[in-house]
Each structure stands twice: as C-alpha cells, then as structure tokens.
Amino acid sequence: MRPALVIGYGSPIRGDDAIGPLVADRLQQQQLPDGVRVEARHILTAELAAELAEVAQVIFLDAAVDLPPGELRIQPLAPDTSALSTMAHFHDPRELLAWCQGLYGRVPEAWLITAGGADFDYGHFHLSEAAEHAATRMIQSVLDMLALKNLG
Amino acid sequence: MSRTITIEPVTRIEGHARISLQLADTGEVEDARFHLTQFRGFEKFCEGRPYREMPALTARTCGICPVSHLLASNKACDDLLAVSIPPTAEKLRRVMNLAQLVQSHALSFFHLSSPDLLLGWDADPKSRNIFGVMQQQPELAKDGIRLRQIGQTIIEILGGKKIHPTWVVPGGVSEALSQDKRDAMQAMLPEALEIAKRTYATFKALLPKFKDEASHFGTLPTLFLSLVSETGQLEHCTGVLRVKDAKGRIIEDKVPPRDYRRLIGEAVEDFSYMKFPYYKPMGYPRGIYRVGPLARLNNADSCGTPYADVALAEFRTLQEESGPVASSFHYHYARLVEIIYAIERMQRILKEPDILDTRVRAHARGNRQEGIGVSEAPRGTLMHHYKIDENGLITWVDLIIATGHNNLAMNRSIKQVADAYVDGTQLNEGMLNRVEAVIRCYDPCLSCASHAYGKMPLVIELQDAQGEVIDRLVRD
Numbered sequence: 001m002r003p004a005l006v007i008g009y010g011s012p013i014r015g016d017d018a019i020g021p022l023v024a025d026r027l028q029q030q031q032l033p034d035g036v037r038v039e040a041r042h043i044l045t046a047e048l049a050a051e052l053a054e055v056a057q058v059i060f061l062d063a064a065v066d067l068p069p070g071e072l073r074i075q076p077l078a079p080d081t082s083a084l085s086t087m088a089h090f091h092d093p094r095e096l097l098a099w100c101q102g103l104y105g106r107v108p109e110a111w112l113i114t115a116g117g118a119d120f121d122y123g124h125f126h127l128s129e130a131a132e133h134a135a136t137r138m139i140q141s142v143l144d145m146l147a148l149k150n151l152g
Numbered sequence: 153m154s155r156t157i158t159i160e161p162v163t164r165i166e167g168h169a170r171i172s173l174q175l176a177d178t179g180e181v182e183d184a185r186f187h188l189t190q191f192r193g194f195e196k197f198c199e200g201r202p203y204r205e206m207p208a209l210t211a212r213t214c215g216i217c218p219v220s221h222l223l224a225s226n227k228a229c230d231d232l233l234a235v236s237i238p239p240t241a242e243k244l245r246r247v248m249n250l251a252q253l254v255q256s257h258a259l260s261f262f263h264l265s266s267p268d269l270l271l272g273w274d275a276d277p278k279s280r281n282i283f284g285v286m287q288q289q290p291e292l293a294k295d296g297i298r299l300r301q302i303g304q305t306i307i308e309i310l311g312g313k314k315i316h317p318t319w320v321v322p323g324g325v326s327e328a329l330s331q332d333k334r335d336a337m338q339a340m341l342p343e344a345l346e347i348a349k350r351t352y353a354t355f356k357a358l359l360p361k362f363k364d365e366a367s368h369f370g371t372l373p374t375l376f377l378s379l380v381s382e383t384g385q386l387e388h389c390t391g392v393l394r395v396k397d398a399k400g401r402i403i404e405d406k407v408p409p410r411d412y413r414r415l416i417g418e419a420v421e422d423f424s425y426m427k428f429p430y431y432k433p434m435g436y437p438r439g440i441y442r443v444g445p446l447a448r449l450n451n452a453d454s455c456g457t458p459y460a461d462v463a464l465a466e467f468r469t470l471q472e473e474s475g476p477v478a479s480s481f482h483y484h485y486a487r488l489v490e491i492i493y494a495i496e497r498m499q500r501i502l503k504e505p506d507i508l509d510t511r512v513r514a515h516a517r518g519n520r521q522e523g524i525g526v527s528e529a530p531r532g533t534l535m536h537h538y539k540i541d542e543n544g545l546i547t548w549v550d551l552i553i554a555t556g557h558n559n560l561a562m563n564r565s566i567k568q569v570a571d572a573y574v575d576g577t578q579l580n581e582g583m584l585n586r587v588e589a590v591i592r593c594y595d596p597c598l599s600c601a602s603h604a605y606g607k608m609p610l611v612i613e614l615q616d617a618q619g620e621v622i623d624r625l626v627r628d
Contacts, residue, residue: 042212042218045259046259046263046296047300047304050297081283099286102283102286102290103293103294103297
C-alpha cells in the first residue's frame with residue numbers, strides 16, 4: 001500500500017482558488033518520503049475513490065472562503081454519505097471517502113488543509129499576497145504531516 | 153387559475169438549471185421551460201488574449217470535458233495556422249478524445265443515470281443516488297469507477313495530467329508517444345472492453361422495464377446533426393457534417409466544418425442564458441435538431457469496429473418503424489454503444505505501426521485571421537470559432553456547445569414528459585424526477601453551455617396565472 005497521496009484541487013483561472021493545485025505542483029519539486037504521490041487537480045472526480053482505497057493517508061489541499069485571507073486550517077476528515085454532491089462534476093472529499101468505504105471496504109487516514117483566499121475572480125492567474133504566504137505554510141504543513149507519518 | 157411548477161436546481165447534471173412547468177386551470181401542462189440561470193461569459197473574457205492561450209483557457213470551461221474543448225480549440229488554432237497536422241498527431245489526438253468519451257459516458261451512465269435506471273424513478277430520493285446503487289449493485293458501481301479510471305489514466309498517459317492536459321497544441325501534439333506509454337494503454341483496454349460489454353448486456357436486459365419512459369422521454373420528430381467520416385462512419389475527431397431529418401433522410405452531407413454557419417443559427421430567449429441553436433434553412437424554432445450519441449449513431453452508416461457494429465444493429469431495432477431512433481431515452485443506450493466503439497477504436501489505433509512516429513507537430517505562425525474547429529464532444533458537436541487581429545490577439549469568439557445544440561429538444565422533451573407524468577393537482581417525487589430524468593438523458597453540461605460553473609440544488613415552484621409563487625419544493 002502506498003504511504004500517502006496528496007491531492008491539491010481548485011481552478012487555476014480563479015485567483016486564490018488555485019492554491020491547492022499550485023501547492024501540489026510545488027510539492028512535486030520537493031524531496032518527499034518514498035512512495036508519496038502528489039496530484040494537482042481542477043476538481044475531485046469519482047475515480048479518485050479507487051486511488052484512496054490504496055493509500056494509508058490522504059491529504060487534500062483546498063482554498064476556503066470561510067477563513068480570513070491567508071489563514072490555514074487543518075482538519076481530519078471522515079466518510080460522510082450526506083456530503084453527496086448534487087452534481088457529479090465535483091465531489092466533496094468526505095463524499096469520496098464514503099465512496100471508498102462503500103466500494104472497497106476501507107478508508108485512509110484523511111486530512112483537509114484549507115487556506116483562506118482573498119480573490120476568486122474569473123480570469124485571474126496569480127495568488128494574492130495573503131494566499132501566497134499561506135501556500136508556503138501549507139507546503140510546510142504537508143511536509144510535517146508526511147514526516148510524522150513516516151516516523152510512525 | 154393556471155399555475156407553474158418550477159424544479160430547481162435539476163440534480164445529477166453538470167451545471168445549474170431550473171425547470172418550470174406552467175399549468176392550466178385543469179391541471180394539464182400548458183408550457184415547460186428549461187432555464188439556465190448562470191452566466192460566465194467565456195466568449196467575452198477571452199477577447200484580447202493571444203490565440204495560443206485559447207486551448208488552455210477554454211479547457212477551463214469544464215472539469216468533465218476539458219479534452220473536448222482542448223481538441224476543438226486546437227483545431228480552430230490549426231485553422232488559424234492554416235496547417236494540416238501530421239497523421240500520427242491526428243491519431244494521438246483521436247485516442248485522447250476517445251478516452252475522454254469513455255470516462256465521460258461512464259460518469260453519465262454509472263453515476264448520474266444508474267440511480268434512476270436501477271432503483272427506479274419512484275424510489276425514495278434519499279437512497280436514489282450513487283450510494284443506493286453501491287448497496288444494491290456494488291460490482292456495477294465498481295465497474296463505473298474502473299472505466300472512468302481507465303479513460304482518465306489514458307488521458308494522463310498522453311497528456312501528463314488527468315484534468316486539463318496541455319499536450320495537444322496548435323499544429324499537433326507536443327510529444328511523440330513512447331513504446332512504454334503505448335504498451336501501458338494497450339494493457340488496460342481488454343479489461344475496459346469486458347466492462348463495457350458486460351454493462352451493455354446488463355442495460356439491454358433492463359430495457360423492457362422502461363417501455364413507458366422510452367415512449368415519453370423526448371420521442372420527437374427532430375433533425376440529427378453530427379460529424380461523420382468522409383465515408384459516412386461514426387466519427388468524433390475529423391470528418392464532415394451530416395444532417396438527417398426525422399424520417400432518416402440525409403438532407404445535408406459532406407459539409408465542411410468551416411461552413412457550419414450555413415447550417416446553424418442561434419436564437420436567444422429571455423428565460424435562459426443558454427442559446428437556442430437551430431437548423432438555419434428551416435428557421436427558428438422549426439429547425440430543431442439533436443446532437444450527441446443518439447444523433448451520431450442515427451447519422452452514421454456504421455461504426456467500423458466489430459462489437460460496436462453488432463450493438464449498432466441492435467440499437468437500430470429500438471425504433472419500431474423505419475427511420476432514426478427517436479426517443480431521447482435511448483441516449484443511454486447510444487452511450488454504451490459508443491463506449492464499446494471507443495475502446496475498440498483505441499485498440500486498433502494503438503496497433504498501427506506509425507503510432508510511435510516522432511513527426512507529430514506542424515509549426516507555423518498565424519496565417520489566417522479566422523479559425524474554426526469542430527469535434528464531437530461526449531455530449532455532441534462542439535464548435536470553436538475565433539477571429540484574431542494582426543498581432544494574433546483574439547477579437548471575437550463564438551463557442552457552440554453540445555448542450556446548447558440540444559436546448560430546443562430538451563425543452564420539448566420536458567413538455568412531453570410533463571404531459572405524460574405531471575398532474576398538477578398531485579405533486580410527487582416520482583413524476584418530478586421523470587421530468588428531471590429526461591434532461592439527464594441528454595447528459596447536459598451546463599457549465600459548458602453557459603460557460604458557467606456552479607452547484608446544482610433543485611427547486612420546484614408552482615405559479616398562478618399572475619406569476620405568483622403558490623408552492624415551492626426545494627432539494628439540496
């Protein structure tokens with residue numbers, strides 16, 4: 001089983017919404033523990049459930065509108081069938097975990113790291129200053145979590 | 153007193169929409185409308201950008217069918233360059249488009265529509281969802297996931313990422329295929345074909361249950377528009393436009409995609425952000441037509457691959473009288489035939505000796521000021537049309553999206569289903585879900601059609617003749 005999967009998701013043309021995939025891209029340039037896979041995605045889609053079934057730990061990275069710009073939040077996630085998305089276009093990570101549990105009978109240890117964004121307008125291709133600072137701390141948080149898991 | 157029932161948002165489709173039903177005093181449906189209530193304006197905010205950015209920009213229209221936009225946009229850019237791309241590049245683009253077809257059709261069938269098909273339209277909405285399917289038919293749900301995974305993995309192998317790959321470029325593709333990558337793709341396809349054939353057989357066995365729905369879910373005398381190959385076979389990437397009428401007669405054939413404007417006009421209605429394309433020679437709204445899997449199978453003389461041709465022959469028997477298959481319910485069937493076709497076609501292309509050829513890109517500067525690219529997206533014919541200035545900056549964009557082509561047909565289909573199932577004096581989930589389900593037959597991508605992005609809650613409103621809301625039902 002793969003030790004960890006890191007998935008950064010968001011739209012790259014909506015300003016700070018890109019923080020997840022940008023951080024994922026930057027993590028791919030880092031020295032990571034063996035077997036750790038990092039993915040940058042626009043959205044979370046159904047087939048990820050199969051990938052989740054094959055990892056010990058998953059860390060989702062996303063932007064948030066309910067946090068002050070630049071603020072970071074780290075929270076554990078559990079499967080939740082009530083987090084059913086009304087469109088299959090996009091999945092809540094808790095819903096994906098529920099798919100994983102329902103179909104494959106197991107779920108990985110799951111975390112969501114979100115960063116408050118300041119600007120989510122269409123046609124914006126750069127992070128705001130606040131989100132850029134948050135991105136640096138988000139990378140560090142992921143590295144710390146992976147190192148801790150590795151020690152364990 | 154007449155009333156209007158509004159269903160908003162319509163669930164398990166891609167985007168954000170509302171359905172309103174205008175009821176007469178007798179409770180019969182007087183009118184039905186499908187409203188697209190979001191707007192994003194891609195055609196406007198692309199103005200002023202360099203044309204080479206268009207593939208990357210327009211691919212962001214949608215997270216489900218970015219490959220379709222990528223292909224149509226790059227074809228429009230090929231046209232601006234005035235180049236003919238290398239044959240191997242065309243084959244590689246075709247493989248990516250077919251992989252996209254597989255993953256998108258799998259999403260539509262397994263995850264969006266299977267709750268209705270397997271659990272029934274009258275099932276409790278709390279369990280009529282993918283979790284209900286997982287409980288009742290876990291192997292089928294796993295098949296759906298696996299088929300999507302295979303389609304997405306092929307896209308990733310070719311493009312470097314699953315979503316929004318940048319490997320398709322103006323003039324061809326940016327990198328030739330390696331033997332390792334070819335082998336990795338080939339290794340997955342037998343399993344994919346087995347899943348596709350198994351699912352097709354399962355659905356065929358279920359069909360007798362849906363006789364009633366099949367006769368009321370958008371059984372319409374419309375035209376059908378699609379690409380076909382130069383020899384009239386099923387085609388998704390290149391080829392020419394064909395239009396058949398409701399009796400199956402070819403009324404337009406071998407129309408070069410560059411001439412699409414001779415065929416298609418676009419009307420606007422004040423109740424929706426989605427445009428209403430129509431067949432121009434017949435005028436609006438008489439020129440109603442359908443696109444997508446149903447139209448492609450109705451228009452094609454054959455698929456050109458063994459299992460898909462058998463399935464196509466069986467598909468044609470769905471229509472009792474001669475002529476095209478008229479019910480939009482059979483979009484589901486057509487999708488499954490196309491999945492089989494796509495897998496078989498990928499297998500064939502990947503075996504061709506020149507697939508590893510390293511000449512995969514034609515280089516040129518902008519040589520035209522107007523470029524048109526047409527391809528078949530999973531949901532239907534996708535058209536990108538750009539104009540640029542002397543500096544290569546975009547001055548005008550028109551995107552005609554698969555879901556948009558079907559707009560008139562979706563409105564008519566809702567009316568037909570509502571006539572058959574909606575009794576205004578008694579609202580219940582089953583009949584309202586059938587109204588929604590007819591929309592799901594088209595697998596609309598409203599994000600694409602309005603260039604909008606949003607979530608999809610659902611509201612049903614009842615209005616009297618004066619437009620006052622007298623009842624409202626909301627699904628989150």
